[in-house]
Amino acid sequence: MSEMDLLYRKAMLQDSLEIARLSGQLGYPAKAEQIEARLAPMLNAADHVQGKRIGQQLVRHCEEWARTKGYQELRVRVNVTREEAHQFYKHAGFENTKTQQVFRKGL
Known part of the structure; x- marks a missing residue:
């Protein structure tokens, strides 16, 4: 399997809904508003x-x-x-x- 090319960028406020969805999927439920308030790097x-x-x-x-x-x-x-x-x-x-x-x- 070949590595995918990735674009790394800083998270933006409009990403908060998707970050909240991902956070919930990983076992850390959060609302988009909470993510917006404390936008944090995700690994x-x-x-x-x-x-x-x-x-x-x-x-x-x-x-x-x-x-x-x-x-x-x-x-x-x-x-x-x-x-x-x-x-x-x-x-x-x-x-x-x-x-x-x-x-x-x-x-």
Whole structure:
């Protein structure tokens, strides 16, 4: 399988609906308005593009960008239920440094 050419660009406000959809698909439900309020970089690829090495390209691009900015490391947060993502990041050279659970009690 050949690598796809990708265009990297900064997210724009008009992307917020699609980013919210992707976020929900990845297990982090959000409304477009929330995304608009806190537009953040996304490293995960959607289901329809998984297996096409896009995630690997994104990680390499982020590594290159971070190095040019003087960063010493990359950190990624992944939902505990996303085993495939855990394997992806381990394969990409990341190490798991923390496991976290969030507890909630309705009133």
